[in-house]
Amino acid sequence: MKKAVPRPQRDTARAIYDAAVDLFHEQGYRATNLRQIADAVGVQVGSLYNYMSSKERLLFEIMRGVMTDLVQGATAELDGVDDPLERVHRFMDHSIRFHGHRQKEVFIGNTELRSLSPARRRAIVELRDRYQALLVDALTDAAEAGQVAVADVRVTAYAGLAICSHAATWYREGGRLDLDEVARCLAQSFAPLARPVADRVS
Amino acid sequence: MKKAVPRPQRDTARAIYDAAVDLFHEQGYRATNLRQIADAVGVQVGSLYNYMSSKERLLFEIMRGVMTDLVQGATAELDGVDDPLERVHRFMDHSIRFHGHRQKEVFIGNTELRSLSPARRRAIVELRDRYQALLVDALTDAAEAGQVAVADVRVTAYAGLAICSHAATWYREGGRLDLDEVARCLAQSFAPLARPVADRVS
DNA sequence: GCGGCAAACGAACGCTCGTTAGTATCCGAG
DNA sequence: CTCGGATACTAACGAGCGTTCGTTTGCCGC
Structure with missing residues:
Protein backbone atom coordinates (compact mmCIF):
# COMPACT_ATOMS: atom_id res chain seq x y z
CA MET A 1 0.00 0.00 0.00
CA SER A 53 17.61 9.92 19.90
CA SER A 54 15.86 13.19 20.67
CA LYS A 55 15.21 16.65 19.35
CA GLU A 56 17.49 18.22 21.90
CA ARG A 57 20.25 15.82 21.02
CA LEU A 58 19.94 16.88 17.40
CA LEU A 59 20.39 20.49 18.42
CA PHE A 60 23.37 19.54 20.52
CA GLU A 61 25.06 17.75 17.63
CA ILE A 62 24.69 20.82 15.47
CA MET A 63 26.12 23.11 18.11
CA ARG A 64 28.96 20.83 19.07
CA GLY A 65 29.91 20.30 15.46
CA VAL A 66 30.17 23.95 14.57
CA MET A 67 31.86 24.98 17.80
CA THR A 68 34.44 22.23 17.47
CA ASP A 69 35.22 23.31 13.93
CA LEU A 70 35.44 26.92 15.04
CA VAL A 71 37.90 26.18 17.83
CA GLN A 72 40.02 23.88 15.70
CA GLY A 73 40.02 26.23 12.75
CA ALA A 74 41.07 29.21 14.81
CA THR A 75 43.72 27.21 16.63
CA ALA A 76 45.19 25.96 13.38
CA GLU A 77 45.13 29.47 11.95
CA LEU A 78 47.24 30.77 14.81
CA ASP A 79 49.64 27.87 14.79
CA GLY A 80 53.23 28.97 14.32
CA VAL A 81 52.39 32.67 14.32
CA ASP A 82 54.50 34.41 16.93
CA ASP A 83 53.78 38.09 16.58
CA PRO A 84 50.92 38.88 18.99
CA LEU A 85 49.25 41.52 16.86
CA GLU A 86 49.44 39.24 13.87
CA ARG A 87 47.74 36.58 15.97
CA VAL A 88 44.93 39.00 16.73
CA HIS A 89 44.62 39.75 13.06
CA ARG A 90 44.54 36.11 12.06
CA PHE A 91 41.97 35.33 14.69
CA MET A 92 39.62 38.06 13.53
CA ASP A 93 40.06 37.27 9.87
CA HIS A 94 39.43 33.59 10.33
CA SER A 95 36.49 34.17 12.65
CA ILE A 96 34.74 36.56 10.32
CA ARG A 97 35.15 34.21 7.40
CA PHE A 98 33.96 31.26 9.44
CA HIS A 99 30.92 33.19 10.61
CA GLY A 100 30.18 34.03 7.00
CA HIS A 101 30.61 30.52 5.65
CA ARG A 102 28.72 28.72 8.37
CA GLN A 103 26.44 31.47 9.44
CA LYS A 104 23.39 29.38 10.13
CA GLU A 105 25.12 26.95 12.41
CA VAL A 106 27.09 29.64 14.20
CA PHE A 107 23.95 31.65 14.68
CA ILE A 108 22.25 28.65 16.23
CA GLY A 109 25.28 28.16 18.42
CA ASN A 110 25.10 31.72 19.69
CA THR A 111 21.36 31.74 20.13
CA GLU A 112 20.19 28.40 21.42
CA LEU A 113 22.45 27.81 24.39
CA ARG A 114 19.42 28.27 26.61
CA SER A 115 17.64 25.40 24.93
CA LEU A 116 20.18 22.83 26.06
CA SER A 117 20.12 20.80 29.23
CA PRO A 118 22.66 21.98 31.81
CA ALA A 119 25.13 19.21 31.05
CA ARG A 120 25.08 19.76 27.30
CA ARG A 121 25.16 23.50 27.74
CA ARG A 122 28.27 23.14 29.82
CA ALA A 123 30.00 21.25 27.03
CA ILE A 124 29.23 23.99 24.51
CA VAL A 125 30.19 26.78 26.88
CA GLU A 126 33.53 25.13 27.42
CA LEU A 127 34.20 25.14 23.69
CA ARG A 128 33.12 28.75 23.45
CA ASP A 129 35.42 29.72 26.28
CA ARG A 130 38.36 28.04 24.61
CA TYR A 131 37.60 29.93 21.43
CA GLN A 132 37.32 33.26 23.20
CA ALA A 133 40.49 32.67 25.17
CA LEU A 134 42.46 32.60 21.94
CA LEU A 135 41.63 36.24 21.33
CA VAL A 136 41.97 37.31 24.94
CA ASP A 137 45.42 35.75 25.15
CA ALA A 138 46.64 37.20 21.87
CA LEU A 139 45.36 40.60 22.85
CA THR A 140 47.01 40.36 26.25
CA ASP A 141 50.35 39.59 24.63
CA ALA A 142 49.93 42.41 22.16
CA ALA A 143 49.18 44.83 24.96
CA GLU A 144 52.17 43.71 26.99
CA ALA A 145 54.36 44.06 23.94
CA GLY A 146 53.12 47.62 23.55
CA GLN A 147 51.61 46.89 20.15
CA VAL A 148 48.20 48.10 21.18
CA ALA A 149 46.87 50.36 23.89
CA VAL A 150 43.67 49.03 25.41
CA ALA A 151 41.91 50.16 28.54
CA ASP A 152 40.83 46.62 29.38
CA VAL A 153 41.84 43.51 27.49
CA ARG A 154 38.79 41.45 28.30
CA VAL A 155 36.27 44.12 27.33
CA THR A 156 38.20 44.88 24.17
CA ALA A 157 38.16 41.21 23.31
CA TYR A 158 34.39 41.16 23.75
CA ALA A 159 34.18 43.95 21.23
CA GLY A 160 36.16 41.90 18.74
CA LEU A 161 34.08 38.80 19.35
CA ALA A 162 30.92 40.87 18.97
CA ILE A 163 32.03 42.06 15.55
CA CYS A 164 32.62 38.48 14.42
CA SER A 165 29.48 36.86 15.72
CA HIS A 166 27.25 39.71 14.64
CA ALA A 167 28.41 39.14 11.08
CA ALA A 168 26.54 35.83 11.10
CA THR A 169 23.28 37.72 11.52
CA TRP A 170 23.53 40.14 8.64
CA TYR A 171 26.03 38.80 6.09
CA ARG A 172 24.42 37.40 2.96
CA GLU A 173 26.31 35.54 0.30
CA GLY A 174 25.99 37.29 -3.00
CA GLY A 175 25.37 40.62 -1.33
CA ARG A 176 26.96 43.95 -2.09
CA LEU A 177 30.34 42.88 -0.71
CA ASP A 178 32.02 39.51 -0.90
CA LEU A 179 33.42 37.79 2.13
CA ASP A 180 36.95 39.02 1.51
CA GLU A 181 35.88 42.63 1.57
CA VAL A 182 33.65 42.15 4.57
CA ALA A 183 36.43 40.44 6.50
CA ARG A 184 38.89 43.20 5.72
CA CYS A 185 36.49 45.99 6.57
CA LEU A 186 35.23 44.40 9.77
CA ALA A 187 38.72 43.58 10.99
CA GLN A 188 39.75 47.18 10.43
CA SER A 189 36.77 48.33 12.44
CA PHE A 190 38.28 46.61 15.45
CA ALA A 191 40.50 49.25 17.02
CA PRO A 192 43.56 47.09 17.72
CA LEU A 193 43.70 46.26 14.02
CA ALA A 194 42.83 49.67 12.64
CA ARG A 195 45.52 51.04 10.42
CA PRO A 196 46.92 54.19 11.91
CA VAL A 197 45.38 56.96 9.84
CA ALA A 198 48.09 59.52 9.44
CA ASP A 199 45.82 62.07 7.93
CA ARG A 200 43.10 61.76 10.49
CA VAL A 201 41.93 65.13 11.69
CA SER A 202 42.47 65.31 15.43
CA MET B 1 -13.39 30.25 50.02
CA SER B 53 -4.91 40.43 24.99
CA SER B 54 -2.40 37.75 24.10
CA LYS B 55 1.04 36.44 24.91
CA GLU B 56 2.45 37.72 21.65
CA ARG B 57 1.00 41.14 22.28
CA LEU B 58 2.77 41.23 25.62
CA LEU B 59 6.06 40.47 23.88
CA PHE B 60 5.35 43.16 21.35
CA GLU B 61 4.70 45.78 24.04
CA ILE B 62 8.04 44.98 25.64
CA MET B 63 9.90 45.24 22.36
CA ARG B 64 8.17 48.36 21.19
CA GLY B 65 8.73 50.08 24.51
CA VAL B 66 12.45 49.48 24.64
CA MET B 67 13.06 50.21 20.97
CA THR B 68 11.13 53.46 21.16
CA ASP B 69 13.15 54.55 24.16
CA LEU B 70 16.35 53.59 22.39
CA VAL B 71 15.56 55.60 19.28
CA GLN B 72 14.37 58.61 21.22
CA GLY B 73 17.27 58.53 23.61
CA ALA B 74 19.86 58.32 20.86
CA THR B 75 18.15 61.03 18.85
CA ALA B 76 18.07 63.35 21.84
CA GLU B 77 21.71 62.60 22.57
CA LEU B 78 22.75 63.72 19.12
CA ASP B 79 20.57 66.79 19.08
CA GLY B 80 22.55 69.96 18.51
CA VAL B 81 25.85 68.16 18.02
CA ASP B 82 27.36 69.21 14.73
CA ASP B 83 30.77 67.57 14.56
CA PRO B 84 30.27 64.22 12.79
CA LEU B 85 32.90 62.31 14.73
CA GLU B 86 31.48 63.65 17.96
CA ARG B 87 28.09 62.39 16.86
CA VAL B 88 29.54 58.94 16.35
CA HIS B 89 31.05 59.11 19.78
CA ARG B 90 27.83 60.23 21.42
CA PHE B 91 25.88 57.52 19.66
CA MET B 92 28.19 54.77 20.82
CA ASP B 93 28.41 56.07 24.36
CA HIS B 94 24.67 56.39 24.73
CA SER B 95 24.01 53.03 23.11
CA ILE B 96 26.42 51.15 25.30
CA ARG B 97 24.98 52.69 28.43
CA PHE B 98 21.45 52.01 27.29
CA HIS B 99 22.29 48.40 26.56
CA GLY B 100 23.76 48.13 30.03
CA HIS B 101 20.88 49.75 31.84
CA ARG B 102 18.07 47.96 30.04
CA GLN B 103 19.92 44.85 29.05
CA LYS B 104 17.08 42.40 29.50
CA GLU B 105 14.63 44.30 27.34
CA VAL B 106 17.21 45.08 24.69
CA PHE B 107 18.28 41.48 24.61
CA ILE B 108 14.69 40.42 24.08
CA GLY B 109 14.42 43.03 21.36
CA ASN B 110 17.44 41.64 19.55
CA THR B 111 16.50 38.02 20.01
CA GLU B 112 12.77 37.59 19.66
CA LEU B 113 12.05 39.35 16.40
CA ARG B 114 11.28 35.95 14.91
CA SER B 115 8.55 35.37 17.46
CA LEU B 116 6.44 38.26 16.22
CA SER B 117 3.76 38.17 13.57
CA PRO B 118 4.85 39.77 10.29
CA ALA B 119 2.97 43.01 10.93
CA ARG B 120 4.36 43.48 14.43
CA ARG B 121 7.80 42.47 13.32
CA ARG B 122 7.68 45.14 10.66
CA ALA B 123 6.95 47.79 13.26
CA ILE B 124 9.95 46.79 15.34
CA VAL B 125 12.24 46.49 12.36
CA GLU B 126 11.31 50.00 11.36
CA LEU B 127 12.35 51.32 14.76
CA ARG B 128 15.57 49.35 14.59
CA ASP B 129 16.35 50.75 11.16
CA ARG B 130 15.83 54.29 12.37
CA TYR B 131 18.19 53.63 15.24
CA GLN B 132 20.86 52.15 13.00
CA ALA B 133 20.54 54.94 10.47
CA LEU B 134 21.70 57.40 13.11
CA LEU B 135 25.10 55.74 13.22
CA VAL B 136 25.33 55.12 9.51
CA ASP B 137 24.60 58.77 8.78
CA ALA B 138 27.03 60.12 11.36
CA LEU B 139 29.72 57.80 10.10
CA THR B 140 29.06 58.80 6.50
CA ASP B 141 29.48 62.45 7.41
CA ALA B 142 32.63 61.74 9.36
CA ALA B 143 34.07 59.86 6.41
CA GLU B 144 33.22 62.61 3.98
CA ALA B 145 34.79 65.15 6.31
CA GLY B 146 37.94 63.06 6.33
CA GLN B 147 37.72 62.47 10.05
CA VAL B 148 37.84 58.72 9.66
CA ALA B 149 39.01 56.35 6.99
CA VAL B 150 36.67 53.41 6.52
CA ALA B 151 36.60 50.87 3.75
CA ASP B 152 32.82 50.68 3.85
CA VAL B 153 30.55 52.83 5.95
CA ARG B 154 27.73 50.37 6.31
CA VAL B 155 29.88 47.43 7.34
CA THR B 156 31.81 49.61 9.76
CA ALA B 157 28.52 50.75 11.26
CA TYR B 158 27.51 47.12 11.73
CA ALA B 159 30.70 46.61 13.70
CA GLY B 160 29.80 49.50 15.98
CA LEU B 161 26.26 48.26 16.44
CA ALA B 162 27.57 44.79 17.19
CA ILE B 163 29.75 46.12 19.97
CA CYS B 164 26.79 47.88 21.54
CA SER B 165 24.23 45.12 21.34
CA HIS B 166 26.66 42.43 22.39
CA ALA B 167 27.23 44.33 25.61
CA ALA B 168 23.67 43.47 26.64
CA THR B 169 24.60 39.80 26.67
CA TRP B 170 27.63 39.89 28.93
CA TYR B 171 27.55 43.08 31.01
CA ARG B 172 26.60 42.52 34.64
CA GLU B 173 25.88 45.29 37.05
CA GLY B 174 28.25 45.12 39.98
CA GLY B 175 30.85 43.31 37.92
CA ARG B 176 34.55 44.05 37.66
CA LEU B 177 33.99 47.27 35.73
CA ASP B 178 31.23 49.81 36.12
CA LEU B 179 29.21 51.05 33.20
CA ASP B 180 31.34 54.16 32.74
CA GLU B 181 34.49 52.14 32.30
CA VAL B 182 32.80 49.63 30.04
CA ALA B 183 31.38 52.38 27.86
CA ARG B 184 34.73 54.08 27.53
CA CYS B 185 36.62 50.89 26.76
CA LEU B 186 34.06 49.56 24.29
CA ALA B 187 33.81 52.86 22.45
CA GLN B 188 37.57 52.94 22.10
CA SER B 189 37.48 49.43 20.67
CA PHE B 190 35.51 50.80 17.75
CA ALA B 191 38.13 51.88 15.26
CA PRO B 192 36.64 55.24 14.25
CA LEU B 193 36.75 56.26 17.90
CA ALA B 194 40.11 54.76 18.79
CA ARG B 195 42.54 57.33 20.03
CA PRO B 196 45.49 57.51 17.70
CA VAL B 197 48.22 55.65 19.54
CA ALA B 198 51.37 57.59 18.84
CA ASP B 199 53.62 55.01 20.36
CA ARG B 200 52.09 52.07 18.59
CA VAL B 201 54.74 49.80 17.15
CA SER B 202 54.35 49.44 13.42
C1' DG C 1 -27.29 48.70 52.65
C1' DC C 2 -27.17 47.88 47.80
C1' DG C 3 -25.93 47.54 43.02
C1' DG C 4 -22.26 47.45 39.85
C1' DC C 5 -17.69 47.03 38.39
C1' DA C 6 -12.94 45.59 38.53
C1' DA C 7 -10.20 41.83 39.45
C1' DA C 8 -9.34 37.32 40.66
C1' DC C 9 -10.46 32.24 40.62
C1' DG C 10 -10.96 27.41 38.90
C1' DA C 11 -11.96 24.52 35.27
C1' DA C 12 -12.06 23.27 30.86
C1' DC C 13 -11.34 23.14 25.70
C1' DG C 14 -8.90 22.31 21.70
C1' DC C 15 -4.75 21.94 19.75
C1' DT C 16 0.24 20.93 19.23
C1' DC C 17 4.16 18.44 20.19
C1' DG C 18 7.87 14.92 21.31
C1' DT C 19 8.09 10.36 21.60
C1' DT C 20 6.94 5.31 21.26
C1' DA C 21 5.09 1.04 19.30
C1' DG C 22 3.83 -2.12 16.01
C1' DT C 23 3.98 -3.19 11.22
C1' DA C 24 5.37 -3.28 6.35
C1' DT C 25 8.84 -3.18 2.69
C1' DC C 26 13.27 -3.49 0.45
C1' DC C 27 18.00 -5.06 -0.09
C1' DG C 28 21.92 -7.79 0.44
C1' DA C 29 24.24 -11.89 2.46
C1' DG C 30 24.14 -16.79 2.92
C1' DC D 1 15.37 -18.48 -2.36
C1' DT D 2 15.27 -17.00 2.14
C1' DC D 3 16.30 -14.72 6.27
C1' DG D 4 17.43 -10.59 8.81
C1' DG D 5 18.44 -5.99 9.39
C1' DA D 6 17.64 -1.16 7.88
C1' DT D 7 14.48 1.91 6.97
C1' DA D 8 10.09 3.68 6.46
C1' DC D 9 5.00 4.07 7.64
C1' DT D 10 0.74 4.61 10.49
C1' DA D 11 -1.25 5.42 14.71
C1' DA D 12 -1.54 6.74 19.10
C1' DC D 13 -0.40 8.46 23.83
C1' DG D 14 0.18 11.77 27.24
C1' DA D 15 1.71 16.05 28.57
C1' DG D 16 1.75 20.99 28.03
C1' DC D 17 0.07 25.23 26.34
C1' DG D 18 -2.70 29.56 25.10
C1' DT D 19 -7.02 30.96 25.64
C1' DT D 20 -11.99 31.23 27.09
C1' DC D 21 -15.71 31.21 30.27
C1' DG D 22 -18.76 31.38 34.09
C1' DT D 23 -18.39 32.43 38.79
C1' DT D 24 -16.92 34.71 43.02
C1' DT D 25 -15.15 38.34 45.82
C1' DG D 26 -14.51 42.82 47.64
C1' DC D 27 -14.51 47.84 47.15
C1' DC D 28 -16.84 52.24 46.18
C1' DG D 29 -20.42 55.54 45.12
C1' DC D 30 -25.23 56.30 45.69
Missing part, protein backbone atom coordinates in the same frame (compact mmCIF):
# COMPACT_ATOMS: atom_id res chain seq x y z
CA LYS A 2 2.41 2.71 1.19
CA LYS A 3 5.81 3.18 -0.26
CA ALA A 4 8.25 2.49 2.48
CA VAL A 5 10.91 2.60 -0.16
CA PRO A 6 14.16 4.20 0.85
CA ARG A 7 15.07 6.61 -1.93
CA PRO A 8 18.20 5.28 -3.53
CA GLN A 9 21.41 7.13 -2.86
CA ARG A 10 19.85 9.27 -0.19
CA ASP A 11 21.73 10.05 3.00
CA THR A 12 18.80 10.62 5.28
CA ALA A 13 20.90 11.43 8.33
CA ARG A 14 22.55 14.26 6.50
CA ALA A 15 19.26 15.50 5.12
CA ILE A 16 17.84 15.65 8.65
CA TYR A 17 20.86 17.57 9.86
CA ASP A 18 20.62 20.08 7.04
CA ALA A 19 16.89 20.58 7.40
CA ALA A 20 17.30 21.09 11.14
CA VAL A 21 20.00 23.70 10.57
CA ASP A 22 17.79 25.58 8.14
CA LEU A 23 14.71 25.49 10.33
CA PHE A 24 16.41 26.16 13.65
CA HIS A 25 18.10 29.10 12.01
CA GLU A 26 14.92 30.48 10.50
CA GLN A 27 12.49 29.91 13.33
CA GLY A 28 14.48 28.96 16.37
CA TYR A 29 14.68 25.59 18.11
CA ARG A 30 11.54 25.89 20.21
CA ALA A 31 9.46 27.19 17.33
CA THR A 32 10.51 24.34 15.07
CA ASN A 33 8.72 21.04 15.39
CA LEU A 34 9.82 17.67 14.22
CA ARG A 35 7.02 17.42 11.73
CA GLN A 36 8.47 20.38 9.85
CA ILE A 37 11.85 18.72 9.75
CA ALA A 38 10.28 15.48 8.59
CA ASP A 39 8.42 17.33 5.84
CA ALA A 40 11.60 19.00 4.64
CA VAL A 41 13.32 15.64 4.48
CA GLY A 42 10.35 13.98 2.85
CA VAL A 43 9.68 11.46 5.57
CA GLN A 44 7.24 10.80 8.40
CA VAL A 45 7.93 12.07 11.90
CA GLY A 46 8.50 8.69 13.45
CA SER A 47 11.18 7.86 10.94
CA LEU A 48 13.40 10.61 12.29
CA TYR A 49 14.03 8.45 15.31
CA ASN A 50 15.91 5.97 13.18
CA TYR A 51 18.62 8.62 13.06
CA MET A 52 18.42 10.58 16.29
CA LYS B 2 -10.45 31.56 47.96
CA LYS B 3 -9.08 34.99 48.36
CA ALA B 4 -9.88 36.90 45.24
CA VAL B 5 -8.61 39.91 47.07
CA PRO B 6 -6.63 42.34 45.01
CA ARG B 7 -3.50 43.06 47.02
CA PRO B 8 -3.70 46.68 48.02
CA GLN B 9 -1.43 49.08 46.22
CA ARG B 10 -0.37 46.48 43.73
CA ASP B 11 0.02 47.40 40.11
CA THR B 12 -0.63 44.05 38.55
CA ALA B 13 -0.10 45.22 35.00
CA ARG B 14 3.39 46.37 35.85
CA ALA B 15 4.14 43.18 37.74
CA ILE B 16 3.15 41.14 34.69
CA TYR B 17 5.38 43.26 32.47
CA ASP B 18 8.34 42.89 34.79
CA ALA B 19 7.89 39.15 35.23
CA ALA B 20 7.61 38.73 31.49
CA VAL B 21 10.82 40.67 30.91
CA ASP B 22 12.66 38.51 33.42
CA LEU B 23 11.36 35.24 32.09
CA PHE B 24 11.61 36.04 28.39
CA HIS B 25 15.16 37.14 29.02
CA GLU B 26 16.09 34.04 30.98
CA GLN B 27 14.34 31.38 28.97
CA GLY B 28 13.19 32.97 25.75
CA TYR B 29 9.67 33.76 24.64
CA ARG B 30 8.76 30.33 23.36
CA ALA B 31 10.15 28.52 26.35
CA THR B 32 8.22 30.70 28.78
CA ASN B 33 4.62 29.80 29.46
CA LEU B 34 1.94 32.00 30.90
CA ARG B 35 1.67 29.88 34.01
CA GLN B 36 5.22 30.81 34.92
CA ILE B 37 4.43 34.48 34.50
CA ALA B 38 1.26 34.07 36.55
CA ASP B 39 3.23 32.31 39.29
CA ALA B 40 5.80 35.08 39.41
CA VAL B 41 3.04 37.65 39.74
CA GLY B 42 1.15 35.57 42.28
CA VAL B 43 -2.00 35.13 40.27
CA GLN B 44 -3.85 32.50 38.28
CA VAL B 45 -3.28 32.15 34.55
CA GLY B 46 -6.69 33.34 33.53
CA SER B 47 -6.27 36.57 35.43
CA LEU B 48 -3.48 37.66 33.14
CA TYR B 49 -6.08 38.28 30.48
CA ASN B 50 -7.49 41.13 32.51
CA TYR B 51 -4.35 42.97 31.51
CA MET B 52 -3.28 41.69 28.14
